[in-house]
Amino acid sequence: MNQIKVDEILSILRKSYKKKSMLGSIKKKSPFYILISTILSIRNRDENTIKVVKNLFSKYKSIKSLANANIKDLERTIKKSGFYKIKAKRIKEVSRILLEEYNGQVPNTLEELIKLPGVGPKVAACTLVYAFNEEEIPVDIHVEVISKRLGWTEEKTANKIWVDLKNKLHKKYWLYINELFVLHGKEICLTRSPKCNICPISIHCSYYSDTYSLKSK
Known part of the structure; x- marks a missing residue:
């Protein structure tokens, strides 16, 4: 080429x-904020994602609170994002794994990110680019x-x-x-x-x- x-x-x-794009506008947020935002953006319009993300993090202030969230409450909170039951389950599980296996930190390598449930190459690459300024x-x-x-x-x-x-x-x-x-x-x-x-x-x-x-x- x-x-x-x-x-x-x-x-x-x-x-x-x-x-800036939706993810570009939140580059200064925490890696966890960007990771969860990217998961919520799957098959969803940016306008909806922005609203859902703000609503989610106004209610759940930390990784721990999301890991311990009642799944039905979490589903209701992100319902407008589409495929909300699957996403709620993944967000809760990702939060738990980050707490238990990564000391509450989002990993900054592709290999570790794609081990997380619901995190494929696209979500992992978005997290690396927008959260860590890593080439992907x-x-x-x-x-x-x-x-x-x-x-x-x-x-x-x-x-x-x-x-x-x-x-x-x-x-x-x-x-x-x-x-x-x-x-x-x-x-x-x-x-x-x-x-x-x-x-x-x-x-x-x-x-x-x-x-x-x-x-x-």
Whole structure:
């Protein structure tokens, strides 16, 4: 992969977006806050996640209080996050494990994070990037869609895309990929109807090139 081209694309996106994503806006919070926020964000809109997270941590002030929480009360507290029964069970279990096995601290390695229930590569990578400022590439729907459209990967699943991008992209870009692609994916490179006509990186986009070359024929 042409790293100079990658650098140019990311530079354009940095200049285009001054606001922050949901996770970007809470980077100064504790690693535990960010880990739980990421778990709650799964299959949920950012707007809902923000409200649910604030509600959760206004009621449960510590890891211990979440570990000891009544499961029904916890479910009611996070009900608007979707899949709330599964998430409540995972949050309670993660909290217990962190207390018992990690002295109440969130581990800062991928290997340890993915041992936690409900924490796969995406949640682990988000925690590393946003909580610890460690180089990783969280692959959510925006990273998946945009990396495919740019021609950076031809892989079909999130885990394979994650491995592929890590093999192709210089580590210096890893910290910024998710943040910039989330912002771009919400604003312009929409999953279903991308706004290619106003996209600042369309000149570098394989999807744009292929789509508009076909239309011109």
